[in-house]
Amino acid sequence: MxxxxxxxxxxxxxxxxxxxxxxxxxxxxxxxxxxxxxxxxxxxxxxxxxxxxxxxxxxxxxxxxxxxxxxxxxxxxxxxxxxxxxxxxxxxxxxxxxxxxxxxxxxxxxxxxxxxxxxxxxxxxxxGNYSTGVSSNDNFQLVIPQTTQEATISMGSEFIVPCYLSPEICATAMQIKWFKEMDCVCVYKNRRVIEGRAYKDRASLITHELERGNVSLHLSNFSVSDVGDYHCQVISRDGTKEITVGVRIKPEVQPVSKSPTSPDQSIQLKLFEIHKIWTEEETNKMDESALMSEMKVNNVQELHQMLIKAYTEKDRQLEKTEQALRETRTDLDRALRLNPQFLDRDNPNPF
The missing domain is CATH 2.60.40 (Immunoglobulin-like)
Known part of the structure; x- marks a missing residue:
């Protein structure tokens, strides 16, 4: 069994x-x-x-x-x-x-x-009481392993924000988005990782680990400014699962006011899930930031201009398609008027 x-x-x-x-x-x-x-x-x-x-x-x-x-x-x-x-x-x-x-x-x-x-x-x-059923392949939750809820990080080293699919299923065909606050850190889409504008050459996922449900964010060159709230979205066929991970300096070990800044010093961090409800305005800003990363633009104005341009181009293509359909219908109507036998259902061979 x-x-x-x-x-x-x-x-x-x-x-x-x-x-x-x-x-x-x-x-x-x-x-x-x-x-x-x-x-x-x-x-x-x-x-x-x-x-x-x-x-x-x-x-x-x-x-x-x-x-x-x-x-x-x-x-x-x-x-x-x-x-x-x-x-x-x-x-x-x-x-x-x-x-x-x-x-x-x-x-x-x-x-x-x-x-x-x-x-x-x-x-x-x-x-005792039992229930029957089997889970969908996309029926999963996002979790933080207990073994990764504390970390000692040296300044300038690699830092990992942990996140896994539970149960352990393959995430290679899914879409994954990481944000720090409302700023896009990276987007995994179509089996490719796109870095956020402020995280160029710093953010990555371990793509071969996605097969085991490991969607953890890897950040190189860690600095104190990386402390904060990280939000992960995993989008599958059945919908979107989300989790927010808080990254904090442990105050009992290293007061924030004395946080190290030199490369040879290290700090102790605690990582934990935050049950945070993001407002509609905040999620809209996340979506804008992710789109800006995907479309490689530097500000919201450029993004809006590109979107308007894309919609305008689609409208033009739609108008051309509608015009072609109208011309085809006119040609068919003309052909039927000149050759009414085409509409004679009793004629076995109108040609």
């Missing part, structure tokens, strides 16, 4: 065709009880190098030829034994965990498999 484990929205691992593929955020940490246990129906997840960030909701999907079953397991620190505020953070610390099934009713997927699920009421009593 096919077995999928995920934590919240992040893919943990996928077992398919007798091969295990790890999620990008759980590299070298995850495994299943292979062959001998799978034969007995043990699809338990094993995680190495436990961290507090592993606490959360885990969903398991088991997919066979004619049905899909799933269950959600909640992993929590036991507050009766170890208060969360005192949870261990060192390697020699221990935490006592609670694991239990989340029986919260789930909304079934709108995209169901052709074969319905056939679990009985006794199955539900024994195993």
């Amino acid at each position: 096919e077995i999928r484990w995920s934590k919240d929205t992040a893919c943990v691992c996928l077992y398919k065709d007798r091969r295990l593929t790890e999620g990008v955020f759980f590299k070298d940490r995850v495994s299943l009880f292979m062959t001998h246990k799978l034969r007995k129906g043990n699809v338990s997840l094993l995680l190495k190098n436990f961290m507090l960030s592993d606490v959360g909701n885990y969903q398991c999907q088991v997919i066979s030829k004619d049905r899909t079953e799933e269950i959600t397991v909640r992993v929590r620190i036991n507050p009766d034994v170890q208060p969360v505020s005192q949870s261990p953070i060192f390697q020699d610390g221990n935490a006592q965990l609670m694991l239990h099934e989340d029986k919260k009713t789930r909304e079934p997927s709108k995209k169901l498999s052709r074969h319905a699920s056939h679990h009985s009421q006794s199955d539900e009593k024994q195993h």
Whole structure:
């Protein structure tokens, strides 16, 4: 069978065709009880190098030829034994965990498999609530790996704003836009990266990593002015997914007023998702900035002039097409008047 484990929205691992593929955020940490246990129906997840960030909701999907079953397991620190505020953070610390099934009713997927699920009421009593369904290839979320939420950056070095598709699917055919505030950093379109006007020779994506859902932004020659809010848009057939990543200097490590400026100094950054709602005016400015990058113009006035010119040219082409159609219709009308037998349906051979 096919077995999928995920934590919240992040893919943990996928077992398919007798091969295990790890999620990008759980590299070298995850495994299943292979062959001998799978034969007995043990699809338990094993995680190495436990961290507090592993606490959360885990969903398991088991997919066979004619049905899909799933269950959600909640992993929590036991507050009766170890208060969360005192949870261990060192390697020699221990935490006592609670694991239990989340029986919260789930909304079934709108995209169901052709074969319905056939679990009985006794199955539900024994195993909890299940729902059936398969995901679209474009049914993904944008996430930031927990392992990249802190970074030590030297001035002038390469800086990465992390962003991944979860579950891990190929993004090579999608369109990707990165902005800092409302200024376009780069656009990936038609398998080509176009840099923003203010990021010439600085912004890039690792195109071969797009196959694994890695749409992270790479910026060379880092400076303190690169600190701020970065907005990523990934456009697929099913719509647009967005995420905003905040990049901040850690004040407890390096006060902003004393931020280093010399090349041999470094600063510590924290990176985190911001639940920011962009106004219509701000998104319009983003669209203008992306268009300016694609059309290689320097200001909004030039962009508007180019758009007006393009629309005018299309209008001229449309007028020419309409004129040609009118002339063709006139020629046909003239031919029918001169040769009325063309309209005689009873004549087997009007010619």
